[in-house]
Amino acid sequence: GVSREGFQWTPSSGLKSGLPSIGVVEPPKKLRTSEDILDVIVIGAGYTGLTAARDASTNGLKTLLIEGRDRIGGRTWSSNIEGYPYEMGGTWIHWFQPHVYRELSRYGMKDEIVHSTDFNYRHNFFSFETASGRREMSHEEEDELFSRAIEKFCNVDGNLGKTVIPFPFNAHWNKDVLQFSNLSVADRIAQISHDLSSDEQHAIEAFVLLCSGGTRDNSAFLDFLRWWAAGNYNYKTLLDTIIIFKLKCGQSGFARKFFDEAIATGNLSYLFNTTVTQVDSSKTIVQVRTADGQRFQAKRLICTVPLNVLSKVEFDPPLNRAKQEAAALKHVNQCVKVHAEIKDPEMRSWSGVTYPDNELVIGLADGRTPAGTTHCVFFGCNAKLQADEDVEKTLKAVKAFAPMDVERLVFHNWAKDEFAEGAWVWYRPGMEVKYLEALRERQGPVLFANSDWASGGWRSFIDGAIQSGTEAAMTVRDELKAPSRNDGSR
Ligand code: FAD
Numbered sequence: 001g002v003s004r005e006g007f008q009w010t011p012s013s014g015l016k017s018g019l020p021s022i023g024v025v026e027p028p029k030k031l032r033t034s035e036d037i038l039d040v041i042v043i044g045a046g047y048t049g050l051t052a053a054r055d056a057s058t059n060g061l062k063t064l065l066i067e068g069r070d071r072i073g074g075r076t077w078s079s080n081i082e083g084y085p086y087e088m089g090g091t092w093i094h095w096f097q098p099h100v101y102r103e104l105s106r107y108g109m110k111d112e113i114v115h116s117t118d119f120n121y122r123h124n125f126f127s128f129e130t131a132s133g134r135r136e137m138s139h140e141e142e143d144e145l146f147s148r149a150i151e152k153f154c155n156v157d158g159n160l161g162k163t164v165i166p167f168p169f170n171a172h173w174n175k176d177v178l179q180f181s182n183l184s185v186a187d188r189i190a191q192i193s194h195d196l197s198s199d200e201q202h203a204i205e206a207f208v209l210l211c212s213g214g215t216r217d218n219s220a221f222l223d224f225l226r227w228w229a230a231g232n233y234n235y236k237t238l239l240d241t242i243i244i245f246k247l248k249c250g251q252s253g254f255a256r257k258f259f260d261e262a263i264a265t266g267n268l269s270y271l272f273n274t275t276v277t278q279v280d281s282s283k284t285i286v287q288v289r290t291a292d293g294q295r296f297q298a299k300r301l302i303c304t305v306p307l308n309v310l311s312k313v314e315f316d317p318p319l320n321r322a323k324q325e326a327a328a329l330k331h332v333n334q335c336v337k338v339h340a341e342i343k344d345p346e347m348r349s350w351s352g353v354t355y356p357d358n359e360l361v362i363g364l365a366d367g368r369t370p371a372g373t374t375h376c377v378f379f380g381c382n383a384k385l386q387a388d389e390d391v392e393k394t395l396k397a398v399k400a401f402a403p404m405d406v407e408r409l410v411f412h413n414w415a416k417d418e419f420a421e422g423a424w425v426w427y428r429p430g431m432e433v434k435y436l437e438a439l440r441e442r443q444g445p446v447l448f449a450n451s452d453w454a455s456g457g458w459r460s461f462i463d464g465a466i467q468s469g470t471e472a473a474m475t476v477r478d479e480l481k482a483p484s485r486n487d488g489s490r
Pocket of ligand 1: 072093
């Protein structure tokens with residue numbers, strides 16, 4: 001099918017909205033008739049909601065999945081164009097991400113994992129353009145610079161962070177970590193600036209802003225420390241886990257497996273193109289109301305609406321105060337992600353940084369299309385570029401990295417996306433310690449699950465989404481299916 005989301009530009013056809021995706025669900029609706037009161041309603045068909053709906057339905061629970069978009073996958077989806085998958089959102093996965101790998105293995109997909117990088121082509125270098133000028137280095141020199149710089153950034157305890165965050169999935173285990181809770185990326189750089197060369201500082205800022213999608217001042221240092229811990233306190237391992245391995249079939253091919261397994265149970269109903277506007281859990285049965293006036297009821301609700309749009313749903317009783325505050329503050333990730341198809345096949349081994357004077361910060365060759373062109377992907381932060389509004393500016397930002405013949409652009413504007421208003425979660429300084437626990441709290445029959453507040457080391461990743469959906473579905477199953485120990489009937 002063709003999603004109404006995303007954009008594509010080519011020199012001959014210009015800018016067009018809408019992209020083909022196997023994640024589009026057609027027809028968009030499957031409702032059974034005899035379901036007055038469902039077991040569980042899941043709001044959102046991202047990886048959290050897909051996992052929750054799959055696990056609930058395979059456990060025999062009558063499940064309804066409601067999604068505002070025309071497709072599955074939420075912030076993770078791929079568009080196949082001329083035989084090549086472009087990842088609009090979540091892309092890279094790794095076997096060190098336990099929930100992701102478990103699913104890949106369950107679905108027999110380990111042969112789908114492919115390398116993004118290939119250093120066997122002629123333009124095998126890294127271009128580094130900063131305030132001090134433009135240089136080309138080998139990828140080994142690139143790694144050496146970034147590794148040295150990021151280690152300085154994370155070495156908060158003389159032990160590369162291992163003492164302060166020994167467990168990424170339990171980041172506050174050592175209370176010493178709390179001294180960093182209000183620190184921004186800029187604050188941390190200030191602490192170590194006496195020991196940073198200008199190259200190192202540019203490397204830290206470019207890399208950390210690639211990770212946070214925000215600014216030096218609004219991005220929490222703590223989120224980065226946890227990523228670092230999850231990447232085993234090592235720059236190369238961190239890179240491997242966040243930007244090197246992806247799926248040949250595209251993420252929508254993976255997401256489909258969850259959805260199809262849920263459908264095969266016969267227990268799943270679904271409604272796409274349907275936005276939930278109200279949730280009433282003031283009585284024992286939860287009532288859900290949609291923008292087009294439909295009403296549904298269930299014993300439990302799993303709400304997977306992300307942080308930055310949570311305040312768009314009206315809850316009765318209202319969201320607890322901390323949830324309301326966090327949803328009003330929002331997280332800072334306004335990442336810009338743009339794919340470019342580059343004519344020269346020899347660019348396949350290139351990567352580069354342009355910082356701070358370009359709207360895009362990092363670019364890298366990410367694949368080779370069937371037509372033999374190079375696929376490069378570019379990242380910017382803080383919504384500095386609205387590619388759908390200004391293609392010329394986007395092309396200029398791409399060409400600022402290196403001379404490139406651009407044959408196609410493909411992108412999704414996440415900053416303007418009404419169901420996300422941003423990319424993966426990145427908290428403001430102070431937010432994690434103040435709000436994370438409260439964001440995870442259930443309110444009566446309503447459970448809140450999302451990668452944005454997943455409890456694992458890979459919060460903000462696809463892995464966190466799958467973890468969060470798994471946990472929510474287990475809680476619901478235990479409450480609805482397991483013989484109650486204190487109901488006296490057994
Ligand atoms: P979402 O995917 O946001 O799902 C929530 C769903 O709820 C959405 O489908 C939304 O449409 C729906 N919804 C919202 N409000 C309503 C409503 N009122 N009514 C009905 N439906 C509603 N992760 C990685 O692991 N690796 C990566 O390389 C990576 N790169 C990324 C790059 C980008 C540009 C982006 C945006 C994200 C990236 N991520 C990556 C993060 C990853 O995509 C997310 O963490 C994950 O997909 C979140 O899943 P989720 O189900 O928790 O939330």
